[in-house]
Amino acid sequence: LEAKEEFSHKTLAMDVMRPRRNDPPLTVITQDSMTVEDVETIINETTYSGYPVVVSRESQRLVGFVLRRDLIISVENARKKQDGIVSTSIIYFTDHSPPLPPSSPSMLKLRSILDLSPFTVTDQTPMEIVVDIFRKLGLRQCLVTHNGKLLGIITKKDVLKHIAQLANQDPDSILFN
Numbered sequence: 001l002e003a004k005e006e007f008s009h010k011t012l013a014m015d016v017m018r019p020r021r022n023d024p025p026l027t028v029i030t031q032d033s034m035t036v037e038d039v040e041t042i043i044n045e046t047t048y049s050g051y052p053v054v055v056s057r058e059s060q061r062l063v064g065f066v067l068r069r070d071l072i073i074s075v076e077n078a079r080k081k082q083d084g085i086v087s088t089s090i091i092y093f094t095d096h097s098p099p100l101p102p103s104s105p106s107m108l109k110l111r112s113i114l115d116l117s118p119f120t121v122t123d124q125t126p127m128e129i130v131v132d133i134f135r136k137l138g139l140r141q142c143l144v145t146h147n148g149k150l151l152g153i154i155t156k157k158d159v160l161k162h163i164a165q166l167a168n169q170d171p172d173s174i175l176f177n
């Protein structure tokens with residue numbers, strides 16, 4: 001038998017996070033450039049429990065995390081009760097509304113539903129540590145970054161699947177891990 005290290009391939013956060021290679025990109029919301037209609041489309045076309053909020057698609061800088069259920073309630077309420085909110089209204093999560101021409105429709109501020117410090121790990125974090133963090137902090141999800149840019153997401157269910165996979169590994173491969 002060779003030295004253990006030669007065979008062991010530690011699973012890293014990047015191996016467990018979504019999206020996987022060749023998957024469509026993460027569904028994100030931008031902090032001050034999406035319309036009510038854009039966000040309603042995301043709500044209708046995906047079922048994720050939450051969405052990372054980023055500065056812009058180009059930057060992928062993480063701003064926070066918004067839960068799907070909070071987003072649904074807030075947008076529905078605004079549509080019903082807030083004057084001037086239409087499909088083309090801009091939604092913003094920033095402190096101040098983005099500068100728009102005076103003719104633009106009313107904007108919708110949703111900063112109050114934004115979690116400004118979602119838990120994050122880097123893509124190189126060993127899964128052992130990620131599992132430990134999920135257990136100890138009772139996380140539902142954790143975001144994965146690389147050089148400060150958002151890369152992916154790991155949910156509690158993703159972690160549980162990872163643990164189940166480890167348990168089902170065939171004994172031959174475990175010998176070398």
Ligand code: ADP
Nearest residue numbers: 018026027047048049050051153154155157158
């Ligand atoms: P669960 O993992 O409990 O089913 P979700 O419905 O939020 O929770 O996520 C389903 C799958 O999609 C998970 O594998 C997760 O990593 C991934 N996922 C979660 N949120 C997003 C998102 N905003 N964009 C892309 N994939 C996501």
